[in-house]
Amino acid sequence: MIEAGTPAPEFKLARAGGDPFTRADLAGQTSVLVFYPFAFSPVCTDQLGLYDEVRDELAARGATLYGVSCDATWSQTAFREQLGISIEQLSDFEPKGETCRAFGVYHPGGFPQRALVIVDPDAVVKWSYQADSPGDLPGANLIFDGLAG
Amino acid sequence: MTELGSAPVPPPVADDHVRGPEEAALVIEYADFECPFCAVLGARLAARELRRVFRHFPVRSSHPRAWPAACAAEAAGRQGRFWEMHDLLFADQGRLEDPHLWRRASELDLDLARFDADRRSEEVITRVRRDFESGIRAGVVTTPTLWAGGVLHPGKLEESALIELEER
Numbered sequence A: 001m002i003e004a005g006t007p008a009p010e011f012k013l014a015r016a017g018g019d020p021f022t023r024a025d026l027a028g029q030t031s032v033l034v035f036y037p038f039a040f041s042p043v044c045t046d047q048l049g050l051y052d053e054v055r056d057e058l059a060a061r062g063a064t065l066y067g068v069s070c071d072a073t074w075s076q077t078a079f080r081e082q083l084g085i086s087i088e089q090l091s092d093f094e095p096k097g098e099t100c101r102a103f104g105v106y107h108p109g110g111f112p113q114r115a116l117v118i119v120d121p122d123a124v125v126k127w128s129y130q131a132d133s134p135g136d137l138p139g140a141n142l143i144f145d146g147l148a149g
Numbered sequence B: 001m002t003e004l005g006s007a008p009v010p011p012p013v014a015d016d017h018v019r020g021p022e023e024a025a026l027v028i029e030y031a032d033f034e035c036p037f038c039a040v041l042g043a044r045l046a047a048r049e050l051r052r053v054f055r056h057f058p059v060r061s062s063h064p065r066a067w068p069a070a071c072a073a074e075a076a077g078r079q080g081r082f083w084e085m086h087d088l089l090f091a092d093q094g095r096l097e098d099p100h101l102w103r104r105a106s107e108l109d110l111d112l113a114r115f116d117a118d119r120r121s122e123e124v125i126t127r128v129r130r131d132f133e134s135g136i137r138a139g140v141v142t143t144p145t146l147w148a149g150g151v152l153h154p155g156k157l158e159e160s161a162l163i164e165l166e167e168r
Helices: A042-052 A055-060 A073-083 A098-102 A140-148 B036-046 B066-077 B082-091 B098-107 B112-119 B122-138 B159-166
Strands: A012-014 A020-022 A030-035 A063-069 A088-091 A115-119 A125-130 B017-019 B025-031 B050-056 B145-148 B151-154
Touching: A012 A098, A030 A042, A030 A140, A042 A063, A042 A073, A042 A140, A055 A063, A055 A140, A063 A073, A073 A088, A115 A140, A125 A140, A140 B122, B017 B082, B025 B036, B025 B159, B036 B082, B036 B159, B050 B066, B050 B122, B066 B082, B066 B098, B066 B112, B066 B122, B082 B098, B098 B112, B112 B122
Parallel strands: A030 A063, A063 A088, B025 B050
Antiparallel strands: A012 A020, A012 A088, A030 A115, A115 A125, B017 B050, B025 B145, B145 B151
16 A cells, blocks of 8 residues: 555545545645445444544644545445534545555455555655454554654 | 543543452443443443443444433432443433433432533533543444453453453
8 A cells, every 4th residue: 555755646536526536635734534445334334433533633633534435426425424424525436446546555356445544735645554454443543643653 | 632642541540430349350341321232241241250440432423322321421420320320321222312311310319400410511521531532542443342451352252251351
């Protein structure tokens, strides 16, 4: 997967309304990209719910969380609404997995690895982490460690 | 700014909720009152000779009533009845709306006005959040998670593991 110190690649994801989210949108803020396998799956449900609980503390550090998956925007929106969370969702639906591949987190099974990437305001990767298995849920503490490191 | 980077599970402090014999093996539960697996684990722990510490770990998206229930337990604790409220909450997880909390408070003969003020107070919210944040720092990601012997055991726990904990 993409390593710390590497400039973020060029990429294009879709926001809920269909507008693009690209490398240019990373500039000027710290972004935490949460790559997750599938909307509505059990571990992803727990993961986004857990991270949403610390969103304010991340915001206090100037960091914004984004959920990234290969699900369609409609599915991501339904997922977000069902959970009642505020984490913005970004879709890597078409061309499927292209952004995940650019970040080196595309699972051979056709979905994102469970991975976290912190990108600094200069669009350079500050920290990255990939779970040993897509079924493993990384603690939110790791994000704070990554931000502090 | 709240520190949320990695840190070990804090040892019990004066205002932690602790029960069980002092000489028994110590376990620390991170749990929430709307979580059915927490209720089951709590019942299994109660059947064993262990010193238990209960810490709140409510996540709203999974269990929307976990936060109000945690605050209700803390408010009962301010009138010396934390564990009684703990047991009443776990005994009927299908009834965790406000009227159900008031009914439990009445059953425990709590001062209802004080209970209601306390459960909404900044002090109680901060107390629940303190437990949650200690869990976050330790890497807790789900409920129940049991800390024992320096190790976190997330999710369901095998009976053999419980017996092993008790015998430590």
